[in-house]
Amino acid sequence: MSDNDGKKTLGLGVGGPRSGNVKQSFSHGRTKNVVVETKRKRVVVPKVAAPKAAGAAGGSGMVSAGMAGKRPAGISDAEMERRLKALQAAKLREADEIAQREADERERAEERSRRRAEMEAKEREQREAAEAAKAKAEEEERKAAEAAAAKVVAEAPAAAAASPAAESSPRSAAPRSAAPSPNAPRKAEREREERGRGVKTRDDAGGRRAGKLTLNQALSGEGGRQKSMAAMKRKQERARQKAMGGSATREKVVRDVQLPEAIMVSELANRMAERVGDVVKALMNNGMMVTQNEAIDADTAELIIEEFGHRVVRVSDADVEDVLTKIEDKPEDLKPRPPVITIMGHVDHGKTSLLDAIRKTKVVSGEAGGITQHIGAYQVTTDNGAVLSFLDTPGHAAFTSMRSRGAHVTDIVVLVVAADDAVMPQTIEAINHAKAAKVPMIVAINKVDKPNANPTKVRTDLLQHEIVVEQMSGEVQDVEVSAHTGQGLDDLLEAIALQAELLELKANPDRAAQGAVIEAQLDVGRGPVATVLIQNGTLRQGDIFVVGEQYGKVRALINDKGERVKEAGPSVPVEVLGLNGTPAAGDVLNVTETEAQAREIAEYREKLAKEKRATAGAATTLEQLMANAKANESVSELPILVKADVQGSAEAIVQAMEKIGNDEVRVRVLHSGVGAITETDIGLAEASGAPVFGFNVRANASARQTANQKGVEIRYYSVIYDLVDDVKAAASGLLSNEIREKFIGYASIKEVFKVTHVGKVAGCLITEGVARRSAGVRLLRDDVVVHEGTLKTLKRFKDEVADVHSGQECGMAFENYDDIRPGDVIEIFEREEVERNL
Structure with missing residues (x-):
């Protein structure tokens, strides 16, 4: 077996080319066989001299003197020969690889040049074909223009010589070539050429109809995309204008x-x-x-x-x-409208009970914990026929923003103050909202039937807030009422009617409706529902409207009694069905002419709101980013998700959450919304490690299953202050414990000793309290702290002890500190952690 593992090696004396076939693959399954010649480089390897026979004493063959001189010591001839053969084989392999790479490179270069040549030839062909087509079209247009001009010249004498009878009969078959022109032979020759090319002339197609394009002619073309009738007519118009010597381009329309x-x-x-x-x-x-x-x-x-x-x-x-420009109403179009009355006051002062007594229904019984959770809107007709629209705002402190919105859409504020409680914090807030809205106020002193009722104290307390009632010689009406017994209710309604007369409230019912959203919620089965108080115009079924970032078409209108109505005029509260999403409480509803307008406005507002949220949530400059990073370094956040049944509740909870916290900890509401808790909410909560709080809503089945799998906590509430208390307790858990120092003793240094392997040791007398080994110490020199640390040793009579009491002597040494002097005072203290709450 050879050293190259059976592979053929290139002989030293051979340098000729080696041929072979290569199969090339192209797109669409095409292949091509190409003959390739590979030229090998001649590699010259120096010949190795044969080893000479050695003497018998060595017992082995020796290489020549020259070889032995170049060879390292300790290498045998066989090993040297093997190494030389391996070197030759490596050089041959390297030469083969270089030759193969060069051949591949040449192949690729040839392929690139071939493709480039093909592309250039193709482009040249296309360019020549386009130029030929253009030249042909220009030639045809020129010939057509000449033919038309010749016809005009030939027809002019014939038209002048026509008889009156021929003029009265335009359909007569008088020959058009009655007066031959000098161009007639050229025209005939041109027509013969056109017939030869298959072009229909005016006479071939049958007179006047020859120039017209019929539907069959337009559809009879073969292959490719057919031109439209309009395109063919435009082409004929251009040709006619060129023949008449006019401009083929139409006049530019500036827009x-x-x-x-x-x-x-x-x-x-x-x-x-x-x-x-x-x-x-x-x-x-x-x-x-x-x-x-x-x-x-x-x-x-x-x-x-x-x-x-x-x-x-x-x-x-x-x-x-x-x-949505504001329409200026003419004085003659204005008609009287009912007043909108908002009932305000402290929690549990009887606002809903008072309205309940007026409406003769039990509204308060349906509220969780007897607290109004939503803004309600009701219409009441008095005994004398006057119609009053009431807004009942919640009294809990967390609903400040909802109460503020209630004050801005109202005409009259009825401030309910309990005679046994007098003015409370939320009563003051209600007064401030009413003043900010610049609306007149009527004070209803409630619960006068109670034994401990003191209406005079209520009137006196109101003086501190610049509310002077009529009994105190002021201008604000005050009425003593009892929601329980019904006392003074007629007087209250009479006072409201009197105040409404003074205001002379009017609106134009015959215009596009405009109103304010009092409440909005996602109702199962009915979709998004908004309680709207109409302020101007009349809202009718079928109207297209935009409200905040949402739009829709009025599918149904439901009044406060649950009845369907066809329309709602000024000061009428109605539930509107047909929205594409849930608007925010306080949004303004405007009726538009078309759905496209409403959708465009809603999309623009949504885009604006997104940009605003993005800008508010992100720092705009590097300095701000660094400042935010520094500020947030030591702040712990409690992320939460909030889902509520209505928009007003969600906003109120978010505002309450923002008030929880201090410089170290704060609550961050990741998301708040209206409707049931969904899988999307659980996914967001799981990613952020946040619990989900549901207020009067529940999680659907898939959301519950996902929450169980991912370990996301869901909590349900029906009373808002329970939710606030739980979040406050959870946020308090993020607070770091407060470290307090407790001084337990003082020691005076009498003498300082130097001890081997220990360092300086202070001989001390405990003057006060006790010294403990585990306690912290401070070294005071002239009542100035020069060192704070821990004790290395505490000894009494050469024994290590845990503590030393007052009046006893001991030895103390500090950890990593030796600068102690006689007369210094050692302060001994202990640290303890105290839990903090928000």
């Missing part, structure tokens, strides 16, 4: 192009009434490689519009809301 901040290329072409391909080509000429589905900025679009000769009209995205 006013509305240009927003960003626009798609196809939309830009559409607004300019130009071909998309031309616009893309113009952009490419300006260095922008874009397609028709890509968006470009306004500055680039302006350059293109000016290049095409149109006028630019810059518009903003916000212009989509221009359709």
